Amino acid sequence: MRIGIIGAGSWGTAVGIILGKKGYEVVMWDRNKEIIPQINVSKENLTYLPGVLIPSNVTAVEKIEDCVAGAEFIILAIPSQAVRIVCKQLVNYVKEEQILVSLAKGIEIGTLKRISEVVEEFFPTNPIAVLSGPSHAEEVSRDIPTTIAVSSKSKEIAEYIQDVFITPKFRIYTNPDIVGVELGGAVKNVIALAAGVSDGLGYGDNTKAALMTRGIAEIARLGVALGAEPLTFAGLSGIGDLIVTCTSMHSRNRRAGILIGQGKTMEEAVAEVKMVVEGINTTKSTYELAKKMNVEMPIVTALYNVLFNNKDAKVAVSELMLRDKTHEIEEVAQKMW
Numbered sequence: 001m002r003i004g005i006i007g008a009g010s011w012g013t014a015v016g017i018i019l020g021k022k023g024y025e026v027v028m029w030d031r032n033k034e035i036i037p038q039i040n041v042s043k044e045n046l047t048y049l050p051g052v053l054i055p056s057n058v059t060a061v062e063k064i065e066d067c068v069a070g071a072e073f074i075i076l077a078i079p080s081q082a083v084r085i086v087c088k089q090l091v092n093y094v095k096e097e098q099i100l101v102s103l104a105k106g107i108e109i110g111t112l113k114r115i116s117e118v119v120e121e122f123f124p125t126n127p128i129a130v131l132s133g134p135s136h137a138e139e140v141s142r143d144i145p146t147t148i149a150v151s152s153k154s155k156e157i158a159e160y161i162q163d164v165f166i167t168p169k170f171r172i173y174t175n176p177d178i179v180g181v182e183l184g185g186a187v188k189n190v191i192a193l194a195a196g197v198s199d200g201l202g203y204g205d206n207t208k209a210a211l212m213t214r215g216i217a218e219i220a221r222l223g224v225a226l227g228a229e230p231l232t233f234a235g236l237s238g239i240g241d242l243i244v245t246c247t248s249m250h251s252r253n254r255r256a257g258i259l260i261g262q263g264k265t266m267e268e269a270v271a272e273v274k275m276v277v278e279g280i281n282t283t284k285s286t287y288e289l290a291k292k293m294n295v296e297m298p299i300v301t302a303l304y305n306v307l308f309n310n311k312d313a314k315v316a317v318s319e320l321m322l323r324d325k326t327h328e329i330e331e332v333a334q335k336m337w
């Protein structure tokens with residue numbers, strides 16, 4: 001089987017390595033042409049994933065149409081805000097039966113769409129799926145045991161992808177709740193940025209645990225308002241991904257947050273991290289989406305003000321602590337009192 005991967009950054013390359021090791025013919029494409037010979041000749045992605053050998057059956061091409069030609073799966077491993085641009089480039093080359101798999105974690109600025117909704121705009125009759133869960137490329141590419149979720153409107157497609165992607169070190173669970181799976185993966189990046197800011201300010205484990213726990217409550221509130229199942233947020237693409245992103249030094253979002261907490265500007269932090277920091281754009285889109293849906297998201301709002309309105313991060317934390325006192329879980333309070 002031939003699989004095309006659009007985007008040879010850290011995640012696209014890690015997934016390419018997994019699929020290559022399973023024996024599939026993997027063809028990658030990236031707009032950054034310096035990566036092509038790294039994959040074809042050096043067999044190491046020095047720009048994004050140094051130190052990991054790329055199997056011989058994973059190759060890269062210069063033209064996007066050569067990447068997708070004859071591929072059963074087309075994997076989109078690019079930043080969320082690039083998905084629309086890439087879909088426009090792909091629209092004349094993708095055939096109706098080709099399965100599109102989005103790996104991007106974000107919410108599109110402006111339209112406030114989930115990324116699979118953006119893909120669906122261009123390919124309304126193709127099977128579409130998303131993969132999300134706690135999975136840093138640096139670990140997955142080194143065969144460190146990892147578990148993630150696949151979601152699709154079609155059970156058959158989700159189970160097929162589970163079969164194709166699963167390995168003894170990369171375990172895939174299916175979940176039909178595509179809204180919940182995508183929102184969890186997208187908005188955890190915002191909370192991870194906030195957790196990084198907290199670390200950068202010198203606050204402790206208690207503060208981070210508070211941000212994570214109240215953060216997942218916010219994510220679930222937004223998700224449920226958009227039609228997601230609450231239990232999905234207790235799963236891999238919810239709390240699972242939130243844990244890994246808020247605690248790992250592999251996390252670009254957390255690292256950017258630490259730099260901001262230490263006093264760097266958002267632009268300086270993003271430049272230092274080098275790879276995509278999805279949480280910045282997703283803070284903006286989540287803030288807008290929460291307003292549109294009339295959902296209260298205090299941590300997202302605080303971070304939005306720090307990033308885009310020059311609010312001092314310490315003041316933002318104080319304001320969060322001084323909000324009106326409330327029940328921990330409104331539904332539980334109403335049921336039991």
Ligand SMILES: NC(=O)c1ccc[n+]([C@@H]2O[C@H](COP(=O)([O-])OP(=O)(O)OC[C@H]3O[C@@H](n4cnc5c(N)ncnc54)[C@H](O)[C@@H]3O)[C@@H](O)[C@H]2O)c1
Pocket residue numbers: 007008009010011012030031032048077078079080082085086103104105106135136137138274275276278
């Ligand atoms: N890195 C991880 O561990 C990881 C894990 C799971 C999910 N993800 C998600 O996968 C997506 C990609 O992340 P990544 O870590 O590979 O990012 P990255 O920064 O490592 O690489 C991004 C790649 O996309 C390409 N790209 C950027 N803008 C583009 C455009 N406009 N058109 C075409 N190509 C473009 C870049 O050239 C680069 O190769 C993100 O949504 C991220 O949240 C990443």
Ligand SMILES: O=P(O)(O)OC[C@H](O)CO
Pocket residue numbers: 105133134135136189192241244245250251252253254276277278
């Ligand atoms: O490095 P981050 O913060 O973009 O996180 C990458 C993945 O989403 C972790 O699952």
